Amino acid sequence: MGGHIAVDGLFKSYRTGKLEVPVLRGVHVEVERGELVAIVGASGSGKSTLLHILGLLDAPDAGDVRLDSRRIDNLPDRERDALRNKTFGFIFQFYHLLPELSALENVMMPHLIRHGLFSYMRRRKAIRRDAAAMLERVGLGHRMAHKPAELSGGEMQRAAIARALVGTPEVLLADEPTGNLDAATGQGVLDLLRDLNRERGLTMMLVTHDQQIANQADRVVRLAEGRIEEWAPALV
Amino acid sequence: MYKYLLCWRYLRTRYIALASIISVMLGVATMIVVNAVMAGFAEKMRDRLHGVLADVVVESYALEGFNNSDEVMARIQDLVGDQLIAMAPTMETPGILRFRIGSESVTRPVQVIGVHPLERAKTGDFAEHLFDENGNQIPPSFEVPEALRSQSPAGMRLKELQGEPEDAFTKAMIEQLEQQATEQVPEHGALVGYAIATFHQGNGLPDRFLIPPGTKINLVFPKHGKIPEPGYDEFTTIGYFKSDMSEYDSTHVYVPLEQLQRARLLVDEEGRGAVNQIQLKVKPGVDIDRMAETLQLELERLRPMYFRVSTWEQKQGPLLAAVAMEQSILNILLFFIIAVAGFGILAIFSMIVVEKTRDIGIMKALGASTAGVRNIFLGYGLLLGVVGSGVGMVGGLLFVHYINEIEKFLSAVLRRKVFDDTIYYFDRIPTLVETHTLIGIVLGALFIAVAASIWPARRAAKMHPVKALRFE
Numbered sequence: 096m097g098g099h100i101a102v103d104g105l106f107k108s109y110r111t112g113k114l115e116v117p118v119l120r121g122v123h124v125e126v127e128r129g130e131l132v133a134i135v136g137a138s139g140s141g142k143s144t145l146l147h148i149l150g151l152l153d154a155p156d157a158g159d160v161r162l163d164s165r166r167i168d169n170l171p172d173r174e175r176d177a178l179r180n181k182t183f184g185f186i187f188q189f190y191h192l193l194p195e196l197s198a199l200e201n202v203m204m205p206h207l208i209r210h211g212l213f214s215y216m217r218r219r220k221a222i223r224r225d226a227a228a229m230l231e232r233v234g235l236g237h238r239m240a241h242k243p244a245e246l247s248g249g250e251m252q253r254a255a256i257a258r259a260l261v262g263t264p265e266v267l268l269a270d271e272p273t274g275n276l277d278a279a280t281g282q283g284v285l286d287l288l289r290d291l292n293r294e295r296g297l298t299m300m301l302v303t304h305d306q307q308i309a310n311q312a313d314r315v316v317r318l319a320e321g322r323i324e325e326w327a328p329a330l331v
Numbered sequence: 332m333y334k335y336l337l338c339w340r341y342l343r344t345r346y347i348a349l350a351s352i353i354s355v356m357l358g359v360a361t362m363i364v365v366n367a368v369m370a371g372f373a374e375k376m377r378d379r380l381h382g383v384l385a386d387v388v389v390e391s392y393a394l395e396g397f398n399n400s401d402e403v404m405a406r407i408q409d410l411v412g413d414q415l416i417a418m419a420p421t422m423e424t425p426g427i428l429r430f431r432i433g434s435e436s437v438t439r440p441v442q443v444i445g446v447h448p449l450e451r452a453k454t455g456d457f458a459e460h461l462f463d464e465n466g467n468q469i470p471p472s473f474e475v476p477e478a479l480r481s482q483s484p485a486g487m488r489l490k491e492l493q494g495e496p497e498d499a500f501t502k503a504m505i506e507q508l509e510q511q512a513t514e515q516v517p518e519h520g521a522l523v524g525y526a527i528a529t530f531h532q533g534n535g536l537p538d539r540f541l542i543p544p545g546t547k548i549n550l551v552f553p554k555h556g557k558i559p560e561p562g563y564d565e566f567t568t569i570g571y572f573k574s575d576m577s578e579y580d581s582t583h584v585y586v587p588l589e590q591l592q593r594a595r596l597l598v599d600e601e602g603r604g605a606v607n608q609i610q611l612k613v614k615p616g617v618d619i620d621r622m623a624e625t626l627q628l629e630l631e632r633l634r635p636m637y638f639r640v641s642t643w644e645q646k647q648g649p650l651l652a653a654v655a656m657e658q659s660i661l662n663i664l665l666f667f668i669i670a671v672a673g674f675g676i677l678a679i680f681s682m683i684v685v686e687k688t689r690d691i692g693i694m695k696a697l698g699a700s701t702a703g704v705r706n707i708f709l710g711y712g713l714l715l716g717v718v719g720s721g722v723g724m725v726g727g728l729l730f731v732h733y734i735n736e737i738e739k740f741l742s743a744v745l746r747r748k749v750f751d752d753t754i755y756y757f758d759r760i761p762t763l764v765e766t767h768t769l770i771g772i773v774l775g776a777l778f779i780a781v782a783a784s785i786w787p788a789r790r791a792a793k794m795h796p797v798k799a800l801r802f803e
Binding site: 147150152153172173176177178179180181185187191192193194195196200204205207208209210211212214215258 | 332333335336337340341344689690692693694695696697698699700701703795796797800
């Protein structure tokens with residue numbers, strides 16, 4: 096099994112009361128380095144679950160997750176935490192910024208988690224500069240000191256993208272990044288992601304239920320009832 | 332690093348949590364104030380107890396005492412003489428005091444103490460506690476001033492007769508009046524406990540003297556013999572003993588040692604008077620407990636099972652122990668206040684963890700470890716504890732510092748005395764802040780704050796990131 100990141104024979108079910116609900120039933124996906132893959136499917140088809148398992152936020156019942164052909168889903172907690180911090184970047188539909196922190200501090204968060212007090216103190220200037228540059232890059236240079244509550248939806252998502260990218264990850268996992276934004280703003284965010292994908296050679300997986308958005312990806316994976324239904328090259 | 336940042340931000344933005352630490356604050360402040368006041372009282376009491384009692388007291392089991400006090404004192408001098416400043420033989424016996432107010436006769440139970448005033452003054456604060464009716468200090472002596480004698484009815488008549496020609500009649504008159512004067516103003520003086528001699532009116536009014544200076548008092552005490560019989564003697568009140576320890580001030584009557592020995596028939600054929608106590612004043616820095624042990628052991632050889640040697644602390648052991656016990660029980664009860672505050676923290680923290688569920692999910696998605704998330708909330712609890720106990724400590728110390736002003740203010744507002752000085756004779760509330768108590772209270776409060784945040788912190792840490800992110 097090759098590719099930058101790959102899952103094989105993935106099974107996952109959730110238990111609600113006595114009922115076991117299968118979500119993923121033998122999913123196999125391989126993504127090449129630098130590829131932008133859209134995962135589409137109806138609600139409840141298991142898109143988000145697949146993304147969570149890929150990003151080590153959730154563990155599969157069966158099957159494995161590989162990064163550069165190395166199995167990563169069975170690593171000890173500490174190494175999985177480190178992978179989430181360094182290798183993966185997450186973007187969520189509802190931005191999920193920490194409300195107590197300013198935009199800049201939110202963007203610094205991966206660094207703050209990575210470094211202890213003393214290690215941070217030594218690098219704080221570089222970290223701050225890095226986060227500020229990233230905010231500039233997503234067009235929020237003028238909003239650094241603002242709290243999330245003072246930002247618009249598009250701005251919050253841009254801040255979230257900056258946060259996902261500040262730790263220089265290899266894989267960006269986005270769960271409906273434009274789901275909560277109007278079409279124009281959503282397209283702006285999408286363009287930004289596309290640019291970053293090209294600029295940095297990031298591997299990107301993007302969950303969406305919007306065919307319009309999926310069409311802009313290099314490749315589309317369609318999930319239906321927990322199985323891959325279709326591998327389709329993008330129309331563009 | 333994120334842990335510190337978030338703890339700090341939570342502290343500054345979550346005012347509801349600050350409300351939960353008000354109880355920690357109040358608990359800490361209350362404990363500091365109560366401990367300071369109790370320690371102040373205990374300290375003052377110890378001071379006064381120690382002031383009246385000598386460092387070490389050698390007593391006989393029998394009330395009649397021992398006639399060979401010189402021998403015993405010589406033995407003590409041999410054993411520990413280099414560590415002593417002074418020794419004073421004393422005869423202490425229970426008795427009854429009788430005096431007249433107008434035509435009425437009043438009796439009171441008292442402790443009659445026969446002393447050599449100058450020696451006694453060397454073994455403890457004795458001279459410092461002797462006052463006349465105007466509150467001026469008087470020298471330690473039992474001498475009856477001539478002024479008192481001449482003020483008696485017979486004395487006044489005698490004065491009138493002084494210029495008159497000396498015939499047989501006047502001579503007989505003078506003789507008779509002189510005898511009457513001695514009856515009215517007995518030869519030997521006595522120093523009477525201030526609380527026996529006065530009536531305390533309170534409310535800032537002056538104390539009224541029931542036994543003014545020059546008053547004849549009768550003392551009744553057991554005489555030596557196979558069957559104890561009452562013995563009587565008369566003394567003239569020449570001054571008052573006021574140590575501010577109500578127990579002493581309301582029972583002690585000091586009289587000349589020799590006179591008491593004679594009246595109690597305690598002088599043997601060789602003319603040696605018996606004493607039942609020898610009071611020792613020890614040089615500073617000497618371990619008095621060890622000295623008492625040594626003396627006990629050695630005096631046992633002199634006369635087995637007869638002498639009891641105790642330090643002043645041992646003599647007042649039950650009282651001091653009672654104060655210590657009161658303080659520890661009060662501390663336990665007060666600590667429950669802080670424990671209750673702990674449950675407040677627990678409840679509010681649980682709420683905050685629920686409120687922060689999504690943030691916890693985000694942090695985990697960004698690579699925060701389980702321990703890291705737990706430490707955020709433990710640190711937050713510790714920080715709240717630090718703030719609560721810090722503010723409580725400052726508040727408590729300020730309260731202690733201004734306690735007398737606060738007492739005055741409260742008394743003025745409530746129109747009644749909050750701190751009644753008639754009970755203790757203190758005009759100010761004594762306080763003593765002990766560092767070790769302070770540290771103990773603050774550490775205890777911190778411990779409770781952290782302990783109360785353990786459960787919510789663990790719950791936060793165990794949260795599944797995906798479920799946390801989906802939490803609405």
